[in-house]
Amino acid sequence: MAKVKYYYDPDTLSYRKIEVRKRDKFKNTVVFTLAFALSGLIGFIVLDQFIVSPKERAQNRELENLKLQYELLNKRIEESSNVLADLQERDNYIYRTYFEANPIPDEQRKAGFGGVNKYKKLEGFDNSKMIINLTKDIDILSKQIVVQSKSLDEIVNLAKEKEKMLASIPAIQPLKNQDLKRMASGFGMRMHPILKSWKMHKGMDFTAPTGTPIYASGNGTVIRSARSSTFGNVIYIDHGYGYETIYAHMSKMVAKRGQKVKRGDLIGYVGNTGRSAAPHLHYEVHKNGRPVNPIYYYYGDLSPEEFTAMQKASQEQRQSYD
Structure with a gap:
């Protein structure tokens, strides 16, 4: 029940009841409703910032x-x-x-x-x-x-x-030479044993008894296995990559022309055929068609000390065997 409100009338020196007109009641109701709705909207917006679904x-x-x-x-x-x-x-x-x-x-x-x-x-x-x-x-x-x-x-x-x-690549000596005593003549100018004049010796000579096994110094293909007036029984191996090796004065050839060989394969035996002063193997290494010193291609079975010893011996001005 709404409270009744009064006001003091100085003319009558008494309290009189406050009468609210209907228009004012309606106005107050509308204002209250709008204020409530506005406050609710503001509250929802504020709460929405803090409340997440x-x-x-x-x-x-x-x-x-x-x-x-x-x-x-x-x-x-x-x-x-x-x-x-x-x-x-x-x-x-x-x-x-x-x-x-x-x-x-x-x-x-x-x-x-x-x-x-x-x-x-x-x-x-x-x-x-x-x-x-x-x-x-x-x-x-x-x-x-x-x-x-x-x-x-x-x-x-x-x-x-x-x-x-x-x-x-040719990388080993073409025959067994553990004590390095079989190397008889090196690469370079040497006295020819038959012609008795200084000639370019294009390979290395290894002395060994007739019948000593000879081995391929690298993988390759035999491109020649025949007899020569100078080299006697001789085998040429093409190793590819510009390398070729020659094995001369053999007593017997084992590898045949066209045969594929691997490093260490038996290809023939030491002999004294062709223009030769004694049983030995004449061995040459060619690179891109030119003879090179074979001593630089023994890294496969020589220690640094052995290489130095052989190099020193090969530089001595000895007579060649062919």
């Missing part, structure tokens, strides 16, 4: 998780890029240098990302910049991995070819 809360958690995963993925990309950069450096300056291959320039490793904007479809979103940057990093990394993978395939092929080449 379960759906919004889940979306916020998912967004935070995505940001965390982005940071972790970005870190992994950075780590992978560092590992790849180290591999690229070793590839250029160690692997490719060893196999005498040209390094791959950075322009080639990172090529193919100019021109048309391939990331336009990722634009227009709140996090477009973040997504585009991440996608670019992944594309660059993928491109570099492809280039590096092809480079390593090339290195593997070069290694196989290098292994083949190393097995083909």
Whole structure:
């Protein structure tokens, strides 16, 4: 029940009842209603800033998780890029240098990302910049991995070819010579035993009893196995890569023309055929059609000390045997 309100009338010196007109009542009701509605709206707006629905809360958690995963993925990309950069450096300056291959320039490793904007479809979103940057990093990394993978395939092929080449190069003495006493005459100007004049001796002479086994000094193909007036029974082996070896004055030839041989295979026996002063093996190494000193091609079975001793002996002005 509404309280009755009075006011003091000085004319009558008495209290009189306050009468509220209907118009004022209506006005007050409207004002109160509007004030209540306005306060409710303001309260809802304020509360909405602090009260989050379960759906919004889940979306916020998912967004935070995505940001965390982005940071972790970005870190992994950075780590992978560092590992790849180290591999690229070793590839250029160690692997490719060893196999005498040209390094791959950075322009080639990172090529193919100019021109048309391939990331336009990722634009227009709140996090477009973040997504585009991440996608670019992944594309660059993928491109570099492809280039590096092809480079390593090339290195593997070069290694196989290098292994083949190393097995083909003449690298051992053509007969057993553990005590190094069989080397009789070295490469260079020598007195010819029959002509009695100084002539260029294009190989090395190894003295040994007739019938001593002779071995191929590297992998290759026999291109000649025949008799010569000068070399007697002689075998020529083409090792590829510009290398060829000659084994002369054999008593017996074992390897035949066209035969594939490997380093250490028996190809014949020491003899005294052709223009020869005594049983021995005359051995030559040719590189790109020119005779070279065979002593530099014994690294396969000589220690540094043995090489030095043989080199010193080969430089003595001895008479050759052929």
